[in-house]
Amino acid sequence: MRVFGLTGGIASGKTTVARRIEERGVPVVYADQLARDAVAKGSDGLAAIVATFGDDVLLPNGELDRRALGARTFGDKAMLAKLNAIVHPRVGALALEAFSALATKGHALVCYEVPLLVENGLADMFRPVVVVAASHARQLERTLRRDNLSEEEARARIASQRPLEEKVAVADFVIENDGTLEQLLERTDEVLAAVRGWGRAP
Numbered sequence: 001m002r003v004f005g006l007t008g009g010i011a012s013g014k015t016t017v018a019r020r021i022e023e024r025g026v027p028v029v030y031a032d033q034l035a036r037d038a039v040a041k042g043s044d045g046l047a048a049i050v051a052t053f054g055d056d057v058l059l060p061n062g063e064l065d066r067r068a069l070g071a072r073t074f075g076d077k078a079m080l081a082k083l084n085a086i087v088h089p090r091v092g093a094l095a096l097e098a099f100s101a102l103a104t105k106g107h108a109l110v111c112y113e114v115p116l117l118v119e120n121g122l123a124d125m126f127r128p129v130v131v132v133a134a135s136h137a138r139q140l141e142r143t144l145r146r147d148n149l150s151e152e153e154a155r156a157r158i159a160s161q162r163p164l165e166e167k168v169a170v171a172d173f174v175i176e177n178d179g180t181l182e183q184l185l186e187r188t189d190e191v192l193a194a195v196r197g198w199g200r201a202p
Contacts, residue, residue, distance in 0.1 A: 001103040003029075003110045004195055005126030007117035009164045010157055011142035012134040013177035013184060018113045020188045027107055029098045031091060031114040038090035039064050048086045053079075074160070088120065109196060118167045128172030128198050130191055133164050135178050172198075 006021070006028070008014045018028045039045040041063045049057060049064065057069045073079045095112065102110050112126050123129050134142075143157060168174055173191045177184050 001099070001108055001110060002198075003099055003112050003126050004198070005117050005123060005129045006111050006113045006132070007115060007129065007167060008132030008175075009134065009139055009161055009167070010115075011139045011146060012132045012164070013175075014113060014115065014132045016177075016181070016184060017130075017132050017175055017188050018111065020185050021111050021192055024189065024192055026109050026111055026192065027102055028111040028113055029095060029102075031095070031112065031116075034091045034094040034098070035087055037094060038087055045086060045090045049083070052082055052086065074156075116161070118170055119162050123170045128195055129170060130173045130175060130195065131164075131167045131171035132175045132177055133168055134176070136164075138178055139164075 006014060006018060008017075018030070022028050037043075039049055041061075046064055049069070053069065053072055057065050057072065059065045069083070073083050099110060099112075114120070114122060114126075117123055117126065117129065140151070140155065144151060173194060175184065175187050175191055
């Protein structure tokens with residue numbers, strides 16, 4: 001079984017592309033969902049976060065207060081490094097479990113959707129890498145509309161990730177998403193066809 005990577009910037013259209021890939025019969029493993037599972041209520045990941053950051057990052061029902069944790073780590077490299085040291089190894093382990101289960105079911109190709117694929121140095125582990133790209137203006141517009149943030153908050157969120165240009169530089173395939181939905185889906189189909197043939201002799 002081969003696992004290829006899908007990434008991009010905030011509000012670039014990764015989720016729409018991932019859903020199209022699923023529609024075309026290729027299972028998608030979502031790193032964000034694994035990250036939520038890794039710190040779910042009752043998990044050792046959540047216990048490690050509480051031990052590191054304190055009880056004030058918990059909601060009254062015992063689940064993680066993501067907004068409170070985000071406020072503690074956003075813009076603080078030391079705190080973010082502590083959080084990543086807790087979450088990333090657990091996400092990696094859960095991803096391997098998911099890949100193994102899909103291989104057992106007979107899937108020959110799987111997509112791993114990882115927002116921070118490049119930032120975390122994972123690109124070469126999941127070739128070919130597909131990057132969904134959009135102009136900064138479109139990212140900002142979509143982030144404001146989707147996440148109900150102020151413009152300052154949206155700009156800070158976008159700036160917190162590696163510039164899209166750097167992600168595109170390590171990509172094997174790029175899906176530009178500044179046009180219509182129909183254009184995005186058509187380009188996704190083209191790229192998926194190329195991914196299916198990746199590495200085969202011409």
